[in-house]
Amino acid sequence: MRSAIRSDSYTESVKQEIHESTATSKPSNRRLKANGDVQQRSSYYLSGNSLPSSTRSSVCGSTLMTSLPNHPDFQKRRQIEKTNSKQLDPSPLTVKPPREVSVRVKFIRLGEVITLEEKFYAEVVIEARWLYDPEAASWNPNLYVKNALGDVKQEVARELVDNLDEPVYIDSKNDDIIYVWEVRKVVGTFWEKLELNSFPVDVQQLSLQIVTRCSVEECVLVENSFQPSMVNREAFLAQQEWFLYEQIEARSTITMEDFSFRPIRQSTYIVTCCVARRPGYFYWNVYLLIFLITLIALTVYSVAPEYPQNRLQITCTLLLTSIMFRWSVSRLLPPVSYLTLLDKYTLISLVFISVNSIWHSIIGFLMRHMHISKAVDYYVLGVSTMFFLIYHCIMVFSLYQALRRRQVILESDRKYATKLAGLFETFAQGHHAVQHFKDRQNSSHASLFV
Structure with a gap:
């Protein structure tokens, strides 16, 4: 009896499923709405295509005439589009000027100038100074020497100072302008292209290319006008072969960083000291x-x-x-x-x-x-x-x-x-x-x- 009941119920359920699949189901409201839109679009295109050829040619001709720049309707439409675009455009954002980082370089020690390999050894101190911004207290120009060869040794120290280079504490009340003073000591070997046309009475320029990792829209390297760069002639290790001048030349330029997914323009500060070969x-x-x-x-x-x-x-x-x-x-x-x-x-x-x-x-x-x-x-x-x-x-x-x-x-x-x-x-x-x-x-x- 139980098996018969089960078979009857099973056959009834199968019949019910077949009846439901064969029966036409009513579409949902969303599908009806979509079908209505499609029917409206199709009717629109059909109505356009169902127009007579003379009517379609007149409509196309009027459309082409109004699309010409000399047509008065075209000028009116352009004026309306300009006014609408001005109304829709948001107010222009205020662009902040780039930060100015004043740089000073001190050549503490110059070593041997290797003519055959076009490189020289140096110990330099790079002093960078910029205005302190409490909203971006952790901002840093991320300076590095571009023409350094291999791994160079660096020691970096920072502190907040005022106009007189006196240390300043953030908690203390001070109305003076606060600067961030960064002192970076770099020791290593640097590459320099030597001009040997007048060898052995040549004069060579030993330069350091100091570059910031920020873009030029964010940071600009400038010369420190109050404390110029200098060189320590007493610690020149190649005095028997070279004569070291007192003069230091500095200039700022812009270079392109191509070794990235999005190349950026970077501010570069080039400091150059001159040495002359002793020809005796x-x-x-x-x-x-x-x-x-x-x-x-x-x-x-x-x-x-x-x-x-x-x-x-x-x-x-x-x-x-x-x-x-x-x-x-x-x-x-x-x-x-x-x-x-x-x-x-x-x-x-x-x-x-x-x-x-x-x-x-x-x-x-x-x-x-x-x-x-x-x-x-x-x-x-x-x-x-x-x-x-x-x-x-x-x-x-x-x-x-x-x-x-x-x-x-x-x-x-x-x-x-x-x-x-x-x-x-x-x-x-x-x-x-x-x-x-x-x-x-x-x-x-x-x-x-x-």
């Missing part, structure tokens, strides 16, 4: 030796031209000596794509010796087969001597022109010392600073040029 070592160990080797090439003419083998033996020995000397000097410089003053002098000397050796082989052949007079050899000796004197005069003039730049930098160095003396509190301190600079300049003048 190269005068005595390079120029003098090459001069003597080239001069000996002229003494070969004392050997009779009937023995060209003896002449060629001497000139080839001088040529090989000059080539080995040239390679030993080139290892002091990076593989640049231009010639320095020293390269030009050594190459001209090599060419001079090579031309003389070629002539020694020619004169031997001519005298043996054509019986040429020895007077021709004397004429060639005179021409070689004139060429030797002329190109040495040109090289001396080139060295003089390169050394004139040092004199110009010395004049600007004197002006910079006067500017620093004007920042002292008393006249006696400023006068003492200028006198100390003049004594140092006079004592180092000879070593700078020789």
